[in-house]
Amino acid sequence: MKILLIEDDPTIQRALSKLMEKRGATVVKESSGKAAIELILQNNYDKIICDLMLQDIHGFDILEEAKQKYSSGQIKKMFIIITAYSSTQVLDKAASYGCQLFAKPFDDLPKVLDIFVKKL
Amino acid sequence: MENKSSSRTQKTKTGYLVHIANELIQKRIFTIPKVYLQNPSEEYSSEYILRLNNNRLLLTKTSDSQMYYLLNLAANQENFDFILSFLKEDDFKIKKVSDKNLSLKKQNKSFVRRLLTHIKKRGPSPQLNEVLSLTNENREVQYLYSNFDTIDHLPELILSTDQFKTFNACQFLVHEKGNLYCDSYLSKNGIDKKKSTVQVESFNSINSIIKKSKSKQFNQTQILKDDIEILGTFLAKNFDFKNHSIILIISRNDFLPLTKEEKVAFDEYCLKLCPLLSYILERAQIAKKSQSINLALLNYTDPIAILTSKDQILFQNEVFTEEHFYDYLSGNGKFTTFKISREHTLVTHVSDNAKITTDISHFQRISLLGELLNTLRHELSNPLFGLKLSSDLLASESDDLEIKETLNDISSSADRCQTIIKNFTYLYSDEEVKDLVNISKLINETYILTKSESRQIKKNVEFIDFSDEDYLLTINPTWLSQIIFNLVINSSQAIKTLTDDLKSHEISIIVTKNEKFISFAISDSGPGIRKEIQEKLFEPFYTTKSNGTGLGLSISRNLAKKLGGKLSYVHAKDAGALFQLDVPYNKESSP
Structure with missing residues (x-):
């Protein structure tokens, strides 16, 4: 299970990757949105967990770029959005991609982690 | 007009022949010594008037037409000194012109018109201005003065005067100190009127060249500025006022040097012009100010x-x-x-607007605070979540009990921060939502939110006539919480004005379930509210606190209204204040 974690908050990035690794996943960490796009286009991941408010670009921009490589059906399954800005607009946009979205802080951490590492 | 009055005076032959020097008349007409009168038994008074008739001076009993005859005569001769001394006389009739005396008004008006034609012919003079200000003919004077609210007409007027007939271009540059631009007023050949804007830099450079020059005579080789729209040799003068700097330029549009006489005449004229300019600038500023006030009132x-x-x-x-x-x-x-x-x-009409104003202020405050809190919540959520995740992770990995406990404390503190910020966001969202809430829980949460003000003060909640233990009510929790919040804050602040011993004081909320309403009685052991203040309590912007907005109670009352209930002050028998909030409840939806 190879997971790409795009998250620019260092404590969340480190803690989440450790927790997922504990559940047996291989985690690649990235905090830059642009670098993440390169990684997605050049490598293959089973799951991509993506924060929305990044320092350089917006998480939805990454999803758009991923369309070069993946069908919208694949994007819907692969991508999981995590965000602290869960406004209605954000929820609507996420729904348009059909991805799962979890608002930070997660209400039920173990359950969310299970979903992260669950095989497709 | 002149001929008419003159023929009339010839009919009234009540004049006295006097021997008097012409200079004396010009100096002060009403101080003619009695000895000059042919009939000294007749007492001299200001009712008498001197006039010139067939080269003879006559002292006659004043009739209005005669007076104007004399004034008009003087005006024709441009003897403004004479008119001035005449008008300054305290009991001069012209000041007493009443609305009823139509013929007199008419004469006064025609006299002022005559003066006006002079101004048009000769250009403005401060002396003439003074004359006009004394004539008491407001509308005419206002009409004239309206020409002098701005400098617009001045260049044209100056060129139309006799002494500057040979000149054909006149330009004023006016700079209000502190502005980046100045205004230019130009008249060429007495026809073109042009108002434009000039950069302050070029104004300053022109100004300094003029200041340094002794001859005040220039040509374009010295000032090569596009902003000066005058050709050839010209005369220039700078004026310095409190808030303005002005440059006056006058030219014949040729390259012939100017004569000494012309320069002297120009200097003299500038000297006379100075008070008029100052007057115009003052007027312009007053006009600007009153225009602003007028606009403000109009759009209030x-x-x-x-x-x-x-x-x-x-x-x-x-x-x-x-x-x-x-x-x-x-x-x-x-x-x-x-x-x-x-x-x-x-x-001023007030009734509905007070409410609108509060609503607007309330809405603005709420939306601003809401926005602010929303941003804060999201910005804090990330790091708080990181804190929680990391401390949980480390706690699970650590074997040291003390470290484990500390990390768990950190985790729960992060949780608490998250809850507090979440509650604040809910408090200040203005959405109309109804929720089934537990009143007891809501009051206690609200108490927590007031902690910054109510710390140490005892806070109680009591429920009366509730059949169940859940205290459930379908209501907009934000609004209910905000009303209680405002009242508890008010009570806390009132108690603090009374004493430092806060622990001996209390705020209590008694919730009673009635047939149709749930009543919240919010009371405190503070100083209470004085009677004269009680009437104004709910008025917006009324406050007794030094840094209060005066909106708390009026917002609360509006919110109570929105909840379908009411908020009122109940006169408490003991010390302290007692407010009662009644909100309706639907028996079917709230168990």
């Missing part, structure tokens, strides 16, 4: 009007309608009045 959001003592509308702003006017006259609706002067009263 509350309906306002100025009424005369006879209840006629002198001024009304955009929102003051005829209806308002009749409401005011018939005593309907709420108006505040303020007597501006003996004749004029300012009338």
